[in-house]
Amino acid sequence: MSDAKLTTAPIPDEIQEALAISLRGCDELLPQDDWVKKLTRSAQTGTPLRIKLGLDPTAPDIHIGHTVVLNKMRQLQDLGHQVIFLIGDFTTLIGDPSGRDSTRPPLTAEQIQVNAETYKAQAYKVLDPSKTELRYNSEWCDQLGARGMIQLSAKYTVARMMERNDFHQRFHEGNSISLHEFIYPLLQGYDSVALKSDLELGGTDQKFNLMMGRHLQQEYGQEPQCVLTMPLLVGLDGVQKMSKSKNNYIGITEDANTMFAKVMSISDALMWDWYTLLSFMSLAEIAALKLEIEGGRNPRDAKVLLAKEITARFHSGAAAEAAEQDFVNRSRGGVPDDIPDVALPLGEGGALGIGQVLKQANLAPSTSEANRLIDGGGVRVDSSVVSDKGLKLGAGTYVVQVGKRKFARVTLA
Incomplete structure (x- = not known):
């Protein structure tokens, strides 16, 4: 009854704008009415909402597909909310089973530490470091101990855990599931309890873990967080999700010329999805540009703008301009100046x-x-x-x- 009233009641323009920014490009926002309530309360009290994104440092660097959720964090950060970039140094020791058909091999503590430093530096290419709360989940997970872990495990059933698609599939296919893999979603959910988060972001493959945070916050007497999932970015081939293993990715540490040229290689149709998920242009600006293209302007012009924006974000405006000239030179059959x-x-x-x-x-x-x-x-x-x-x-x-x-x-x- 109350949710129906909230849905039909007029929403102030400020909250409408914040909701539109939240929904831009997202797959799901759950529950949306609860998020509107949180935004409204924040506007009335002047208290920023706590917005959490956790990444496990499982590899030494990240590609631009990983920055889709970071971009959403930055949009919400620009609205004045407190973003929390959580490095899962403890949970990486377990290994996230999401989307896996076998147990993920754990990394050593030394590997995790090196990767964590790289993740932090790369995340700050998108987030404003002066307004970002940086946390490590070893801060509270190390303190749980055996007693705390048993108490945490008692707050969820095996039957509910087996409803998870990847666990359900592995079980029925006769593939092993280690007990420690059940612990992973519990610990990710407990992160939300420790941080008192209002919203948690993640990819669509993380929905089970994100909803675990809502459940555990209720178990611990907290107001449950909302969950926002972002789609996985389609890679350069226009078919598969961006992945290093499929060689259809752009690494955010790649040189400017390569980054620019790779963006220019995507299809015209895929370009608009990338605009929605990767560009900081407003939706109105993107819509206006799309109308120009439909009216006869060369789609290459829009792709150049996107390539320059992405390249400038991870390098500089000057590097993006130089990369454009390099691309033009190569496309005309010229030889770049910096060849080995x-x-x-x-x-x-x-x-x-x-x-x-x-x-x-x-x-x-x-x-x-x-x-x-x-x-x-x-x-x-x-x-x-x-x-x-x-x-x-x-x-x-x-x-x-x-x-x-x-x-x-x-x-x-």
Whole structure:
């Protein structure tokens, strides 16, 4: 009854705007009416809401797909709320079972510490460090002890735990589930208790863990947090979710030229999803730009704007401008100024085969891959396409190009 009244009652413009920013690009906001109540109370009292995002430092760096939730954090941070970037140094010792069909191997404490420092530095490329509360869940998880862990485990049943899709599937497929994997969602939920969070963000694959936070906060007598899930970013191929293992990613530590060129390689259709999830342009600005494209403006112009925005975020405005010029130069068949110089020894007979040139200059991982690239018309020497896999280069200096972005100035002597 009360929720129905809230839904139909007029919502002040300030709260409507905050709700629209919260909903931008999100998959689910649960429960939305509760979030409106929290926003309204915050506006009336002047007390910022506590917004939590936890990441386990399982790898040494992150790609721009990971920044989708960080961007949402920054949007809410800009509204004046207190964002909490939580590094799961304790939970990484367990390993998140979300979406796994087998037990995740744990990392060492040393690996976790190194990765955590990198995550912090990379997260601050999106978040305002002066307004970000940085926490580690070892602060409270280490203090739980055996008694506290038993008490925490008593607040959830095995039957409810087995409702989780990945556990349910592994059980029925006969794959093992370790007891410590049941502990992971409990500890992630307990993080919300320790931080007294009002909202927790995560990917769509994290929904079970995020809802655990709501359950445990109620168990501990707290007002339950709301949950906001963001979709997983589709990668460069336009099909699969962005992943290093699928090689369809952009690392946020990649050089500016590579980052810019990779953004330019995505499809026109995918570009608008990236605008929604990655750009800091307003929805109104994006809609206006889309209308211009539909009215006849070249979609490449919109893609350039997106590539420059993303590149500037992780490098600088000047680096983004230079990357655009580099991209234009390459697309016109020009040679970039910063290509590597490689010196190689001549082979027998005073020449070196093109396959070995590509391999030794690190332009191809193997001679067989070099031959495949030649067959595909993707290799040039001094701007001329190479079609002969038996080509041998004699003494001299050559500009060797593979695809649109790989160059080397090779000197054979």
